[in-house]
Amino acid sequence: xxxxxxxxxxxxxxxxxxxxxxxxxxxxxxxxxxxxxxxxxxxxxxxxxxxxxxxxxxxxxxxxxxxxxxxxxxxxxxxxxxxxxxxxxxxxxxxxxxxxxxxxxxxxxxxxxxxxxxxxxxxxxxxxxxxxxxxxxxxxxxxxxxxxxxxxxxxxxxxxxxxxxxxxxxxxxxxxxxxxxxxxxxxxxxxxxxxxxxxxxxxxxxxxxxxxxxxxxxxxxxxxxxxxxxxxxxxxxxxxxxxxxxxxxxxxxxxxxxxxxxxxxxxxxxxxxxxxxxxxxxxxxxxxxxxxxxxxxxxxxxxxxxxxxxxxxxxxxxxxxxxxxxxxxxxxxxxxxxxxxxxxxxxxxxxxxxxxxxxxxxxxxxxxxxxxxxxxxxxxxxxxxxxxxxxxxxxxxxxxxxxxxxxxxxxxxxxxxxxxxxxxxxxxxxxxxxxxxxxxxxxxxxxxxxxxxxxxxxxxxxxxxxxxxxxxxxxxxxxxxxxxxxxxxxxxxxxxxxxxxxxxxxxxxxxxxxxxxxxxxxxxxxxxxxxxxxxxxxxxxxxxxxxxxxxxxxxxxxxxxxxxxxxxxx
Numbered sequence: 424x425x426x427x428x429x430x431x432x433x434x435x436x437x438x439x440x441x442x443x444x445x446x447x448x449x450x451x452x453x454x455x456x457x458x459x460x461x462x463x464x465x466x467x468x469x470x471x472x473x474x475x476x477x478x479x480x481x482x483x484x485x486x487x488x489x490x491x492x493x494x495x496x497x498x499x500x501x502x503x504x505x506x507x508x509x510x511x512x513x514x515x516x517x518x519x520x521x522x523x524x525x526x527x528x529x530x531x532x533x534x535x536x537x538x539x540x541x542x543x544x545x546x547x548x549x550x551x552x553x554x555x556x557x558x559x560x561x562x563x564x565x566x567x568x569x570x571x572x573x574x575x576x577x578x579x580x581x582x583x584x585x586x587x588x589x590x591x592x593x594x595x596x597x598x599x600x601x602x603x604x605x606x607x608x609x610x611x612x613x614x615x616x617x618x619x620x621x622x623x624x625x626x627x628x629x630x631x632x633x634x635x636x637x638x639x640x641x642x643x644x645x646x647x648x649x650x651x652x653x654x655x656x657x658x659x660x661x662x663x664x665x666x667x668x669x670x671x672x673x674x675x676x677x678x679x680x681x682x683x684x685x686x687x688x689x690x691x692x693x694x695x696x697x698x699x700x701x702x703x704x705x706x707x708x709x710x711x712x713x714x715x716x717x718x719x720x721x722x723x724x725x726x727x728x729x730x731x732x733x734x735x736x737x738x739x740x741x742x743x744x745x746x747x748x749x750x751x752x753x754x755x756x757x758x759x760x761x762x763x764x765x766x767x768x769x770x771x772x773x774x775x776x777x778x779x780x781x782x783x784x785x786x787x788x789x790x791x792x793x794x795x796x797x798x799x800x801x802x803x804x805x806x807x808x809x810x811x812x813x814x815x816x817x818x819x820x821x822x823x824x825x826x827x828x829x830x831x832x833x834x835x836x837x838x839x840x841x842x843x844x845x846x847x848x849x850x851x852x853x854x855x856x857x858x859x860x861x862x863x864x865x866x867x868x869x870x871x872x873x874x875x876x877x878x879x880x881x882x883x884x885x886x887x888x889x890x891x892x893x894x895x896x897x898x899x900x901x902x903x904x905x906x907x908x909x910x911x912x913x914x915x916x917x918x919x920x921x922x923x924x925x926x927x928x929x930x931x932x933x934x935x936x937x938x939x940x941x942x943x944x945x946x947x948x949x950x951x952x953x954x955x956x957x958x959x960x961x962x963x964x965x966x967x968x969x970x971x972x973x974x975x976x977x978x979x980x981x982x983x984x985x986x987x988x989x990x991x992x993x
Contacts, residue, residue: 481897504856
């Protein structure tokens with residue numbers, strides 16, 4: 424057995440000496456394989472798996488080019504800011520003040536907890552920063568803390584030791600922090616508030632307008648069943664009625680989208696009157712058409728020369744008139760003549776799909792999926808924001824300039840207490856990404872970076888960075904584990920428990936936030952998406968999502984910037 428292990432080590436050393444970069448991709452492949460292994464309901468995830476794999480592979484001894492690590496981290500942190508930018512700046516408004524308040528409060532408690540643990544248990548700056556990153560599952564803190572250590576006035580050997588301690592501490596504490604966040608948000612927090620999560624979520628749904636998928640009163644079917652149908656007007660009760668009357672009498676469930684009279688199509692407006700024999704094209708949910716359409720007359724099948732053209736389109740909300748108002752109120756704000764026949768199929772915020780309830784408040788940066796006649800969809804899109812063009816590529820000029828600006832910001836330092844305090848690459852690119860992402864949302868005529876591309880860049884940059892850190896830390900991992908191995912899980916539990924417990928009581932008793940929103944916010948302030956997924960499953964409702972998006976966006980920024988603060992404070 425020893426012979427086999429020695430043989431593997433020799434072959435790996437030979438491979439890595441000839442192709443050092445192969446260690447990165449081996450770490451990714453092995454790490455994401457490990458991350459997919461299911462332990463009951465628990466799954467480690469690709470990033471944590473990559474770090475563990477890289478630390479193990481790093482025992483062989485691998486030289487990692489620092490430029491690769493810097494480049495991957497810059498791409499990751501910039502795209503993180505770019506994706507979060509619109510949501511981050513929107514969170515500074517009044518409509519989400521309680522969630523912003525809670526997130527800032529959580530950031531203060533997290534800092535005090537980590538700083539106190541570091542002082543009491545005599546942790547070095549690297550281990551303290553790793554504790555922050557791992558317990559809060561904020562991988563970006565690994566990079567910003569590492570940048571801060573690189574600029575300390577200490578020996579290169581000491582810098583390498585502290586940076587290795589960040590990675591190893593992060594890997595160990597991540598497991599325990601990740602698990603405790605899921606258990607606390609789904610089991611402990613509801614009990615502390617004295618509520619049943621499922622019942623509280625149902626009450627929240629009722630307050631938000633119920634579980635309807637569309638905006639119309641009395642509708643409960645999926646809007647994916649929206650259809651267009653032709654009806655020959657013969658019933659005298661509708662002869663002489665207006666297009667607007669059809670919409671109003673159906674409680675906006677059914678819309679007239681086209682009208683044919685004689686041999687031609689009639690241009691319609693809300694005041695257009697219907698005549699006997701007109702061919703009326705109605706659009707609406709299938710069951711609404713089935714009950715309402717026959718009241719006009721018999722349904723017509725295919726009619727020569729008539730084609731009902733509809734379209735599905737994603738639109739980013741940017742107009743201020745929709746900011747902070749509910750979906751139900753938005754119906755009154757957007758001109759009915761513009762949105763005639765247009766239905767909302769989906770609402771997405773910060774890459775999370777939200778339920779379409781009448782009480783849901785819209786925010787700039789939300790993506791709504793519209794369905795309806797092409798002309799109406801086009802007019803509605805222009806009125807509320809801008810259309811997402813999936814065929815549009817990346818504006819590499821904007822991307823490159825954004826990252827360069829971030830790196831230049833990172834070069835600015837201010838001497839404080841004998842140390843050069845600055846944003847460094849991580850903080851500079853994060854701020855640049857936030858601003859450039861916000862500008863893109865405000866003025867969508869430039870700077871295209873499709874959401875899926877941005878997310879791929881973010882995840883790929885982080886994976887390469889984490890693998891680089893793990894490989895460099897490998898040779899030093901055993902030393903830290905021998906010194907503080909048994910202590911690290913305990914510190915992770917403390918670092919997670921104190922903020923979660925404090926924030927639960929503060930949000931419930933002081934801020935008076937709804938319990939499902941509090942649970943979602945707790946997952947957000949610790950940037951733990953798996954906890955949100957567990958909450959949605961436990962609550963059998965999307966209600967916790969409404970508390971997650973703002974704290975997640977803001978906490979990503981706060982915890983990332985806390986990395987260097989912890990390094991300098993310990």
